[in-house]
Amino acid sequence: MKPLVVALGWGVLFGAGLVTAGLIHPQVIQGYLDVTGAWDPTLLIALCTAVAVYAPLFFLITRRQRPVLAACFALPNSSRIDLRLIAGAATFGAGWGLAGMCPGANLAGLAGGGQISLLFLGCWLAGTFLGKLLDAVQTNQSPASDSEASAPQSRAFG
Amino acid sequence: MSMAMMSWLPPILGGAMVGVAAVGLMATHGLIAGVSGLMRTALTPGNSHRASRGAFLVGAVLAGAAYLVVSPNEATPTSNATPIWVVVAGLMIGLGSYYANGCTSGHGVCGLGRFSPRSMVAVGLFSVVGAISLLVSRALLGGAL
Numbered sequence: 280m281k282p283l284v285v286a287l288g289w290g291v292l293f294g295a296g297l298v299t300a301g302l303i304h305p306q307v308i309q310g311y312l313d314v315t316g317a318w319d320p321t322l323l324i325a326l327c328t329a330v331a332v333y334a335p336l337f338f339l340i341t342r343r344q345r346p347v348l349a350a351c352f353a354l355p356n357s358s359r360i361d362l363r364l365i366a367g368a369a370t371f372g373a374g375w376g377l378a379g380m381c382p383g384a385n386l387a388g389l390a391g392g393g394q395i396s397l398l399f400l401g402c403w404l405a406g407t408f409l410g411k412l413l414d415a416v417q418t419n420q421s422p423a424s425d426s427e428a429s430a431p432q433s434r435a436f437g
Numbered sequence: 438m439s440m441a442m443m444s445w446l447p448p449i450l451g452g453a454m455v456g457v458a459a460v461g462l463m464a465t466h467g468l469i470a471g472v473s474g475l476m477r478t479a480l481t482p483g484n485s486h487r488a489s490r491g492a493f494l495v496g497a498v499l500a501g502a503a504y505l506v507v508s509p510n511e512a513t514p515t516s517n518a519t520p521i522w523v524v525v526a527g528l529m530i531g532l533g534s535y536y537a538n539g540c541t542s543g544h545g546v547c548g549l550g551r552f553s554p555r556s557m558v559a560v561g562l563f564s565v566v567g568a569i570s571l572l573v574s575r576a577l578l579g580g581a582l
Contacts, residue, residue: 285465286489290496293458293470293542297497298504300451305516312567324445325452326545332456333550337463346467349486353467354551355538360558367536368544372563374529375541376570378518381530382472383542386494390502391513398520399527406531407477 282348294387300325303388305379312376459546462493471543472497473534522574537563 301307301321310319341352375381380399389396459470466489468475479490505513516523534540537559539548544563548556 282466282486282489283492286462286486286492287496287499289458289462289465289470290493291500291503292454292461292496293493294497294500295504296451296454296456296458298451298501299454300448302448302451303501303514304512305514305518309517309571312564312571314568315572321444321448325448325455326541326549328449328452329456329459329546330549332453333460333546334552336456336460337547337551340460340464346463346465348465349467351467352463353469353485355469355553355555357538358554360555363536364538364555364559365562367533367538368559368562369533369566370529371533371537371540371559372566373570374526374533375563376567376572377529377574378516378523378526379571380516380523380526381541382476382534383497383540384514386472386497387501388514389498391505392515393513395516395518395520395523396514399523399530402524402527403473403531403534404476404480406528406533407473407535408531409528410532410535411477 285348293383296325296329297384297387302384303392305384307379308381308384309376309379312379455542455546456550459542460550463547469543469547471539471547473531473540474538474543477535522578533563 297303302325307319307321310317311322313319340346341354345351371381378399380396382403385392385396385399385403389400392399462468462470466486468486468490470493472494475490475494478484479487479494481487484490504511518526530540534543537544539556539559541563544553544556544559549560
């Protein structure tokens with residue numbers, strides 16, 4: 280029960296941060312990408328601040344043996360920059376610029392975003408499962424395992 | 438305080454909150470606070486802490502809902518994109534974050550925050566392609582998007 284409540288609390292803080300920064304608004308996200316027009320530094324400022332907070336604490340925390348409420352740190356162990364990463368990031372970017380929406384901002388803005396936010400959520404999930412399906416087809420009809428124990432590279436990323 | 442400083446304050450405060458929340462999830466659960474990854478793994482049988490992953494995501498939604506209640510006069514998110522383009526964008530975001538193994542939060546906040554080379558490539562690439570996508574979609578579709 281405790282891990283659940285603590286995770287919920289971190290999620291509330293995470294969502295509140297996105298709301299505070301104004302990142303639930305597609306115009307703000309597109310403003311970051313609008314380098315030839317009315318460029319808006321909001322996303323860049325928020326991202327740099329978040330990274331500046333995350334980095335030192337991350338290295339301090341992961342020097343411990345284990346997290347407070349779990350057995351181990353689930354860190355992505357791949358450092359390969361492959362076609363899969365390149366194609367994925369490019370596809371993500373194309374969708375990002377098109378609508379100014381991404382998963383975190385979508386969830387934090389879901390309550391006020393109406394049908395368009397729900398439509399995006401549904402299509403984001405559909406796209407994810409399409410990817411899993413394509414993987415399953417490629418690897419000889421054996422479903423691509425997504426569990427941490429058997430994944431060739433940790434998928435705990437996001 | 439100058440106008441410029443006032444407009445910097447919300448993203449600095451909000452970004453710090455996001456950073457604390459993300460590193461907090463690492464400290465307590467040992468998990469990367471990437472929204473696309475947490476969503477996928479929460480919905481996939483066999484992963485650890487599925488309920489906690491889901492709880493984090495629910496928390497983010499609740500924060501937005503609470504904000505609506507507290508400040509009902511604030512503007513709610515509205516997209517310039519028509520539903521058909523939201524569908525296209527959503528599918529690309531889902532597929533892209535699946536293959537790239539991360540989105541703005543996972544590669545952006547957590548990945549850059551632990552100096553991951555893969556995340557540096559991903560963030561640079563999706564920012565550049567995002568800028569081009571915005572430019573091209575505006576040029577081709579104008580106000581019709």
